[in-house]
Amino acid sequence: MSVQSNDQAGGLTGIQTSDQPLGRDDLARLVARDIKPGSFVNLGIGQPTLVSNYLEPEQNITLHTENGMLGMGPVATGDQIDGDLINAGKIPVTELPGASYFHHADSFAIMRGGHLDICVLGAFQVSATGDLANWHTGAPDAIPAVGGAMDLATGAKDVFVMMTLLTREGVSKLVEACTYPLTGIGCVTRVYTDKAVFLTGPGGVQVRETFGCTLEELQKMVPVPLQAASAVAS
């Protein structure tokens, strides 16, 4: 059943799952909970890295890092620090039992070849049809740096975005069409924000759940038509 934003409030209460906006850690916990057991996952630098703090051992998730490793463990501390063992953000990390190393072309073949189940990325903007902009502001004096963002966006089976819904100026980052340079076209399947979880795709934007606002209030913040997800996706 699809619920439009102008329906009675009573029809919307099911999707408001928190009476407060979610903080970064709560959002990371939510993303971690949504990752299916046994998945191979790449977490982008920045906010997505927080997700690793909430993955449970029984989920049996294998983390991939673009610089040539599967089975990446937590950040290294003290005697664990080894300059030859770093993550994509160039932070020293650890290896878990069963880890493997491979060269860069193989690492990106893992992405491009569709072998990763999920990647979680930050974003400047996501469009209603799942276009992603997350690598370049396009400012004339900015030095562009893309890294592995385009490969991840294009290659992973599912691309989850984690971001605040609004910029500091209060402008929605979920947009009709991206104005920043694109990272990938139609690649984002889910957007986790402090105010709602959105499902994006060719059919437009569905709202899976809201935090601290009703769907009607959410619609006022976002310049694309929203509808409640017909069934709660797992």
Add this chain to the structure above:
Amino acid sequence: MLNFLESVNEAVAGIKDGSTVMIGGFGNAGQPFELIDALMDCGATDLTVVNNNAGQGDQGLALLIKEGRVRKMICSFPRQSDSWHFDAKFHAGEIELELVPQGNLAERIRAAGAGIGGFFTPTGYGTMLAEGKETRILDGRGQVFETPIHADVALIKAFQADGKGNLVYRKTARNFGPIMAAAAKHTVVQVSEIVPTGGLDPEVIVTPGIYVNSIVKVA
């Protein structure tokens, strides 16, 4: 022909002005600092350098850029919190940048070593990094034609070499080493240890010695 050399200076002595030089490493992991320092000393200039980044801090590749020896960088991620030497050259218009998505960079290097004339990849399709490039719809997806990156010289770092030039690496310091070794006309490797021929298990060798020209042990 495989040579075991005594010094890093000897190892880079043949690098000419205007060369394309691949330098291994992702950040500092796998970056052959001693070979880069020797490249500084040898005076070669007007270089095109292929590396994932564009130098960090005040060492290695960053110094080569600072000294104006690099005409062009081919890389995926030049902008870092401590990439001030590249930033300054870029803003001054004194260095050319070819920005390549990291997987395309790796695959273009791999293609060169594997004798591939080019390939179509979905990465970058519809973005500004594919502007001006040939595209096709293949398997229902937009794809971009990318060409191989060849080099005159590769400078890489490995953990161990045996007497045949076979190499093994350490952890994520492997990164671009194996594909750069294959893509360059002349590959120079700095290693931490040299073991006798037969001292490495053939089943675990990552780079076969056929790709290696010069080896120098760096303490």
